[in-house]
Amino acid sequence: MKLTVDFSSLFAAARKMGDPIEDDFVLDTPREPWEDKLGTEGIELEDINDLEQTDGLLSYRGRQVLLYIQDHGSKAQEALLDPKVGKKYHVAECRTLHKMRNEGRFERYVVTNDISGEFYITGYDYMTRQPVEGKTGLHICKNCLTYLNYKGYSKPGNYSAFKNFDLSEFFQTYSSFFTHMPLRKTGEKEGYTSDWPEVSRAFRQEKGYTCEKCGVHLAEQPKLLHVHHVNGVKSDNRKANLRALCADCHSKEAFHESMYVSHTDRQTISRFRHAQQFQNPDNWQEVIDLADSGLRGFIERCRSGRLPVPEVGIDLQDDTQEVKGMLELAWPRQRLGIAINERDRMHAERLGWKVFSVHEALDSFTTFVTRL
Numbered sequence: 001m002k003l004t005v006d007f008s009s010l011f012a013a014a015r016k017m018g019d020p021i022e023d024d025f026v027l028d029t030p031r032e033p034w035e036d037k038l039g040t041e042g043i044e045l046e047d048i049n050d051l052e053q054t055d056g057l058l059s060y061r062g063r064q065v066l067l068y069i070q071d072h073g074s075k076a077q078e079a080l081l082d083p084k085v086g087k088k089y090h091v092a093e094c095r096t097l098h099k100m101r102n103e104g105r106f107e108r109y110v111v112t113n114d115i116s117g118e119f120y121i122t123g124y125d126y127m128t129r130q131p132v133e134g135k136t137g138l139h140i141c142k143n144c145l146t147y148l149n150y151k152g153y154s155k156p157g158n159y160s161a162f163k164n165f166d167l168s169e170f171f172q173t174y175s176s177f178f179t180h181m182p183l184r185k186t187g188e189k190e191g192y193t194s195d196w197p198e199v200s201r202a203f204r205q206e207k208g209y210t211c212e213k214c215g216v217h218l219a220e221q222p223k224l225l226h227v228h229h230v231n232g233v234k235s236d237n238r239k240a241n242l243r244a245l246c247a248d249c250h251s252k253e254a255f256h257e258s259m260y261v262s263h264t265d266r267q268t269i270s271r272f273r274h275a276q277q278f279q280n281p282d283n284w285q286e287v288i289d290l291a292d293s294g295l296r297g298f299i300e301r302c303r304s305g306r307l308p309v310p311e312v313g314i315d316l317q318d319d320t321q322e323v324k325g326m327l328e329l330a331w332p333r334q335r336l337g338i339a340i341n342e343r344d345r346m347h348a349e350r351l352g353w354k355v356f357s358v359h360e361a362l363d364s365f366t367t368f369v370t371r372l
């Protein structure tokens with residue numbers, strides 16, 4: 001079910017009225033031609049080194065991307081008929097990619113942030129030698145999933161992360177690591193009722209501007225409190241069908257893969273939760289619920305390793321009590337933490353913390369554990 005509706009004009013109108021309403025949609029700045037290309041047919045890399053990485057994830061000019069090989073040679077015909085024969089696409093700096101980089105192998109690598117799961121491939125029919133081309137649904141590289149421990153994939157017998165892999169969910173999971181999000185697919189036009197801004201405001205007021213899942217109180221930042229339609233039907237405004245959820249909890253609901261929340265907004269919510277004294281998780285499931293979704297692979301690894309449960313989203317204050325940044329996860333006694341932002345990391349280090357990025361902590365997990 002598609003739940004994304006372009007509702008920006010109504011929201012823009014509502015903003016003019018000065019009404020803070022549920023804001024699933026960030027209004028993007030105009031895109032440059034290469035960005036459009038990145039989101040449609042993709043961009044062919046001249047050099048594998050043009051592929052960057054952001055904390056172990058693949059990026060191109062600062063945008064999160066996936067990488068695939070367009071030229072399927074003699075396998076093209078077969079791959080068009082049966083996606084599992086096709087070459088796997090990559091989403092992380094996995095073992096296979098690492099090897100490709102080292103060997104300087106050149107193939108026609110294409111980067112894209114089209115998250116439809118349909119890939120344009122070329123090649124020839126091995127019987128007739130005639131060129132063939134078309135779109136097919138390639139599969140995700142398993143080494144990438146292992147590398148990220150995506151949804152706990154490394155755990156023996158856990159195939160669901162591969163079997164049910166969904167690109168939009170994947171990109172949403174790591175949205176805090178990037179400042180630009182891929183173009184959203186615009187869904188069907190069915191949507192909210194015209195009185196939605198009032199309904200939403202009245203409902204949030206009735207709930208005391210409190211998230212019904214994590215309990216954070218957001219009266220000071222009402223736009224970070226959304227109203228979610230439980231059955232997914234956005235015109236069904238019966239109270240039984242509504243739930244006040246903070247943007248972070250909301251984006252973690254099923255079928256909300258195309259809902260992006262900025263890292264700043266997630267950190268703000270974390271900050272409120274902490275200030276309100278209820279964010280001291282005592283089990284790993286709570287850590288997963290409260291932490292940024294991009295940390296999940298790492299958290300699962302910690303859970304399997306039976307590490308002590310960390311605090312989530314702690315503010316870094318200097319001597320003057322001024323907030324300088326945030327650690328996404330922290331073990332205060334050991335002064336050990338995980339940061340997403342480079343800025344946060346620098347502040348923490350200046351304050352005497354030992355800080356790992358998620359990618360470093362996963363990659364050198366044994367070293368990480370010795371710090372605890």
Ligand SMILES: [Zn+2]
Nearest residue numbers: 090094141144
């Ligand atoms: Zn891979």
Ligand SMILES: [Zn+2]
Nearest residue numbers: 211214246249
């Ligand atoms: Zn919440």
Ligand SMILES: [Zn+2]
Nearest residue numbers: 227228229250
């Ligand atoms: Zn919702």
